[in-house]
Amino acid sequence: MTETGAAIRIDQLTKTYASKGSAPKLALDSVSFDVPRGQIFGLLGPNGAGKSTLINILAGLVVKSGGTAEVWGFDIDQHPRNAKRSIGIVPQEILFDPFFTPREALEIQAGLYGIPAHQRRTAELLSAVRLTDKANAYARTLSGGMKRRLLVAKAMVHSPPILVLDEPTAGVDIELRQQLWDYVQQLNRDGVTVVLTTHYLEEAEQLCDRIAIINHGKLIANEPTRALIAKAQDKVVVVEVDRDIETVPDAACFDRVERTGERTLEIQYRKDRVNAGDVLAALQKEGLQIIDVSTKDPDLEDVFLSLTRAAA
Numbered sequence: 525m526t527e528t529g530a531a532i533r534i535d536q537l538t539k540t541y542a543s544k545g546s547a548p549k550l551a552l553d554s555v556s557f558d559v560p561r562g563q564i565f566g567l568l569g570p571n572g573a574g575k576s577t578l579i580n581i582l583a584g585l586v587v588k589s590g591g592t593a594e595v596w597g598f599d600i601d602q603h604p605r606n607a608k609r610s611i612g613i614v615p616q617e618i619l620f621d622p623f624f625t626p627r628e629a630l631e632i633q634a635g636l637y638g639i640p641a642h643q644r645r646t647a648e649l650l651s652a653v654r655l656t657d658k659a660n661a662y663a664r665t666l667s668g669g670m671k672r673r674l675l676v677a678k679a680m681v682h683s684p685p686i687l688v689l690d691e692p693t694a695g696v697d698i699e700l701r702q703q704l705w706d707y708v709q710q711l712n713r714d715g716v717t718v719v720l721t722t723h724y725l726e727e728a729e730q731l732c733d734r735i736a737i738i739n740h741g742k743l744i745a746n747e748p749t750r751a752l753i754a755k756a757q758d759k760v761v762v763v764e765v766d767r768d769i770e771t772v773p774d775a776a777c778f779d780r781v782e783r784t785g786e787r788t789l790e791i792q793y794r795k796d797r798v799n800a801g802d803v804l805a806a807l808q809k810e811g812l813q814i815i816d817v818s819t820k821d822p823d824l825e826d827v828f829l830s831l832t833r834a835a836a
């Protein structure tokens with residue numbers, strides 16, 4: 525075990541994909557971070573950032589080019605079997621044998637891990653992902669959301685301390701997404717460390733204790749979710765003025781200004797450079813009297829966009 529007790533420890537992890545006829549692709553560039561035990565950890569990044577590559581290295585599906593990785597204290601090179609047993613992966617792609625039933629799929633998976641029949645958790649897992657009534661239906665007759673839930677059950681068959689979900693809710697409707705997250709949160713309360721990638725930043729903001737962002741193979745953020753959001757420098761004030769706005773005012777301290785109603789303006793500014801008082805003073809200088817003001821707080825999406833844009 526590592527002294528710090530990290531669930532996952534990645535140090536200088538690098539992956540270069542060689543390809544015939546074109547330049548090698550550097551998909552991960554010396555990425556280092558820890559996933560603390562017991563957390564829900566979000567791994568975010570634009571398409572092609574390197575998230576799946578990282579997850580697939582941990583799962584033993586992709587061979588790294590450099591650096592080290594430990595899963596639950598087991599080095600993936602020195603103790604690959606123990607590392608693999610410590611992690612359950614819900615892959616991005618839905619791949620099933622269409623003629624197996626959910627019960628059979630879980631039994632076969634348990635067999636692959638060498639779990640004796642009396643220690644299997646098939647019924648419990650089916651019930652946890654609400655598939656008991658579909659236990660004996662062909663997998664091909666399940667809806668997309670049911671297939672996703674079956675994948676989560678499959679990943680938990682060997683009771684790993686870490687569950688990794690790669691885009692588990694892509695294309696899943698809101699109600700089923702909520703059900704899936706309820707179950708994942710339940711697992712987390714029961715002590716499972718969860719790592720997830722998602723394109724739904726609102727979900728990540730609600731669920732994750734900590735967030736790392738990868739962009740073009742490089743780690744560009746790794747912080748508790750709240751601290752990360754607090755870093756957002758863009759702020760918006762919504763101002764109601766005393767008369768109809770004919771020409772939209774402009775001032776050096778505005779980053780963006782938009783007329784959102786006859787008498788309302790939405791103004792974005794950088795809170796590290798100016799404050800709301802400067803913005804309001806600039807409006808008054810234009811002869812506008814301010815009737816009402818409200819501010820909009822930045823969210824994870826604002827931070828994500830400004831960080832990934834800045835890195836580009």
Ligand SMILES: Nc1ncnc2c1ncn2[C@@H]1O[C@H](COP(=O)(O)OP(=O)(O)OP(=O)(O)O)[C@@H](O)[C@H]1O
Pocket residue numbers: 541542543549550551569570571572573574575576577578
């Ligand atoms: N087998 C491969 N051979 C060559 N290049 C690859 C291979 N797999 C991935 N890549 C490239 O490596 C980079 C990282 O891909 P990866 O799938 O890890 O990104 P991602 O962050 O998971 O993206 P997404 O959110 O779209 O799934 C991309 O530029 C991708 O094209």
